[in-house]
Amino acid sequence: MIQEGQPETTADKPLIRLEGVTKHFPIHKGFFNRKVGEVQAVTDINLTIYQGETLGVVGESGCGKSTLGRSILQLLRPTAGHVYLDDVDLVGLNNAQLRPLRRDMQIIFQNPYSSLDPRMTIGETVAEPLQVHGLYKGKAREQRVYELLDMVGLPKDAYRRYPHEFSGGQRQRVGIARAIALNPRFIVADEPVSALDVSIQAQILNLLDDLKKSFNLTYMFIAHNLSVVEYISDRVAVMYLGKIAEIAPASDLYKRPLHPYTKALLSAIPVPDPTVDHSQRILLQGDLPNPANPPSGCRFHTRCPYVVEKCKQVVPEGIEYLPGHIGYCHRIPEINDLSQP
Numbered sequence: 001m002i003q004e005g006q007p008e009t010t011a012d013k014p015l016i017r018l019e020g021v022t023k024h025f026p027i028h029k030g031f032f033n034r035k036v037g038e039v040q041a042v043t044d045i046n047l048t049i050y051q052g053e054t055l056g057v058v059g060e061s062g063c064g065k066s067t068l069g070r071s072i073l074q075l076l077r078p079t080a081g082h083v084y085l086d087d088v089d090l091v092g093l094n095n096a097q098l099r100p101l102r103r104d105m106q107i108i109f110q111n112p113y114s115s116l117d118p119r120m121t122i123g124e125t126v127a128e129p130l131q132v133h134g135l136y137k138g139k140a141r142e143q144r145v146y147e148l149l150d151m152v153g154l155p156k157d158a159y160r161r162y163p164h165e166f167s168g169g170q171r172q173r174v175g176i177a178r179a180i181a182l183n184p185r186f187i188v189a190d191e192p193v194s195a196l197d198v199s200i201q202a203q204i205l206n207l208l209d210d211l212k213k214s215f216n217l218t219y220m221f222i223a224h225n226l227s228v229v230e231y232i233s234d235r236v237a238v239m240y241l242g243k244i245a246e247i248a249p250a251s252d253l254y255k256r257p258l259h260p261y262t263k264a265l266l267s268a269i270p271v272p273d274p275t276v277d278h279s280q281r282i283l284l285q286g287d288l289p290n291p292a293n294p295p296s297g298c299r300f301h302t303r304c305p306y307v308v309e310k311c312k313q314v315v316p317e318g319i320e321y322l323p324g325h326i327g328y329c330h331r332i333p334e335i336n337d338l339s340q341p
Contacts, residue, residue: 014049014050014051015049015050015086015218016047016048016083016085016218017048018045018047018048018072018081018082019081019082020044021045021072021081021082022045022079022080023041023068023071023078024040024041024043026038027039027292037292039291040242040292041242042071044081044243045243047237047244049186051218052212052218053219053234054212054218054219054220054232054233054235055220055221055236055237056222056229056230056233056235057069057220057221057223057229057237058224058229058236058237058238058239059240059245059265062288062291063240063241063288064239064242064291066110066190070107070190071083072188073188074090074098075107077091078091085101085104088101103182103184104185105184105185105187105188106129106178107179107187107188107189108179108188108189108190109192110190110195112168112172112174112195112196113195116163116171116175117163118162118163121159121161122154122160122161122162122163122166122174123145125178126145126174126178127141127142128178129178129181129182130145133182135182142159144181145177148180151180151211152177152207152211154170154173154174158170168197169197169200169204172192172196173207176204176207176211180211180215183215184217186217187217187219188219188220189219189220189222191224193223194223194224205232208232209232219232221233226269230250230254235247235248235249236249236253236254238253238259238261238262238265240299241288241294241299241300242299243299243328245300245327246261246327246328246329247318247325247326248322248324248326252324252325254266256322256325258321258325258332259327259332260282260305260306260329261303261304264283267282268281268282286303297310297313297315298314298315298328298330306331308330308331316330319332321338
């Protein structure tokens with residue numbers, strides 16, 4: 001299966017490589033708690049994330065975006081496959097071996113209200129990763145926390161205050177300060193702005209972008225909001241029912257989607273103009289299939305307007321139809337004019 005080409009935004013080496021990453025959750029029932037099936041949250045993902053880029057990941061709720069991010073960080077252990085940080089396979093390591101590598105990989109959680117311990121001050125929260133990894137001591141640790149709070153735009157007096165004294169946007173800044181405390185190289189941002197007001201979203205996005213430039217961070221940015229992903233991402237991967245449907249540079253994907261599912265997603269973006277013709281919107285028929293019993297062949301075939309018999313039987317492989325633009329669909333050459341540059 002093809003691995004996507006290096007993006008135009010960076011000339012650096014790959015930082016994260018996924019090879020056949022799969023995560024299934026067992027279903028148990030009955031008095032004896034017998035296994036009766038599996039929820040196939042993520043199946044056979046092949047992906048490369050390059051140093052210094054932001055890879056956006058979009059898709060419907062339940063498509064496996066968050067599970068993929070947590071599988072990369074080994075917060076969820078993959079059922080199969082390999083996750084490489086540089087050339088180190090994280091899947092084969094135990095918790096003791098993983099601990100020093102976790103300094104290079106952090107996460108920003110979705111909900112700023114539930115991701116902070118209400119019994120800990122902001123200073124204690126931000127200092128916790130420094131304490132766990134034995135970095136800085138005494139006054140030096142306190143000074144480092146003050147520096148981190150300043151980096152994310154929080155006042156010094158936040159150090160001794162508690163999470164309930166802050167707004168959602170301020171709490172998310174605390175979460176970001178905690179994530180960058182160890183000078184990581186890679187951060188999974190798991191829908192970091194979806195719980196915030198629109199006006200605050202822009203501030204958090206700009207903060208993440210500034211931190212990326214200052215510290216050469218690499219992001220996997222998971223979101224539902226397609227406009228947000230377009231704004232912050234260098235490349236975008238579209239997921240459907242645990243598999244990647246399409247991946248491309250952000251500008252190319254939004255201007256020229258190739259996969260039928262991506263076309264439907266982009267057509268649903270609201271346009272704040274009453275004169276715009278909405279008849280071009282693509283309405284998908286049917287509901288998202290059950291991930292415990294996904295369709296054979298192409299997983300999108302039950303809702304695809306272009307389905308043929310091959311789609312129902314053969315799993316599509318990733319093909320690079322345009323430079324850096326990969327689609328997982330048998331009929332992309334037929335439903336798109338690939339002759340145009």
